[in-house]
Amino acid sequence: MLFRNLVIFFLSYVKFNNCFNIGGFKIEWPTKLEDLNLYCKFKECCNDNWIKYNRVRLVKNLTDRVYGQPLLNEAVDALSAHFNPYYPPTKALTLSFHGMTGTGKNFVSKFIAESIYKAGSKSKYVHHFIGRMHFSERSKVHEYKSDLYSWLKGNMSDCPQQLFIFDEVDKIVPEVLNAIKPVIDYRDNVDGIDYSQSVFIFLSNTGADLINEHYYDLHMSEGKSREQLSLTDFEWLIKKGIFNEEGWLNKENSYFINIAKKVYYFSFIGSFYQFISTLGGFHHSDTIKNNLIDHYIPFLPLEERHIRSCIREEFRLKSVTNPRKEHIEQIMQYIEWGPDSSKTFSKTGCKRIGQKVALLVAKYYKQYFTGRDEL
16 A cells, blocks of 8 residues: 555656656656556556446346346447447437436446446546536526536546436426537537547436336237337437326326326417426427437336346345345335326336345344445
8 A cells, every 4th residue: 555655646746747857867757647557557547448338248237237128228239339449429429318216217327337437437537417406596507507518628628538427307407408519419529629429318207207108008008018119119209398297107097087188288288388397407408409319218117027126136235145035025015006097017116125125134134234235
């Protein structure tokens, strides 16, 4: 540790003293510390040793630890195309994840970061914004836009391969995301900065009810399983922005109620109401108007088999590889199901399952208990 600190101190000194004499000989050091291979063995740098897309790792994580989301294959292919060394990208990659809580949006973002950066989500090149925390005050919209653009430019000048994750986009004040329009557009550079190698991921609950309802209709009326679905079944719904925000899973959906509801939402009054009620990060956003979101990825509601898989995975993460059947059933009792007419989907996905499993592990599996936090 002492040797390591001395090396870093020496290299830091070199950073500010890149030319000096030893025994009468003039020695010039690289002006950038990252150019020294020795430094980059200890500290994260913007090079292939620290930043290199790993498709195999991403696919394995998504296959082993994300349940009920076959359409994520589209995101994997999009990332693979973006990082193809033979065909450099012409713009920043933009992915928009939509779906109800607990379906894996944040989880997938974490795995994407791990597939690109050696340091994963802890990389200094991964940046996470939360709508209600960073961009929620309407009176500060112009300040937000200016600060966001300056911040993006400053980070991109340090390294062109950055990942920006915007969570709770529906909680972001409208117009704020217009600030990123120039940086995700088809341009060689903006103010001397090339943004084409960066990735932007937007996470939102917006459209979750419509996604759930549309999948339910496809499943019940056309007999389609989720494995038979394609992105085209949902992308137009999300992009168009005709969203039902009334909590579809929480109410009874009779045939006549559904018909009346659809007539209302496609009427002038209904459309105007939706226009007002869906104010959020992408409302009136230039990123939508100019078709700058490359892929809209729907996260489908989870069924019983997926919830059971989540429970087993949480036990495994806490070193319990063979949990008792009664404990799995005990956790299943906490799950709420909807719509009321069929009880097909979990209303909260896999959210809160980790806490329930942790309680049982501490109580009944003390010999396995490691005290690790859930991922």
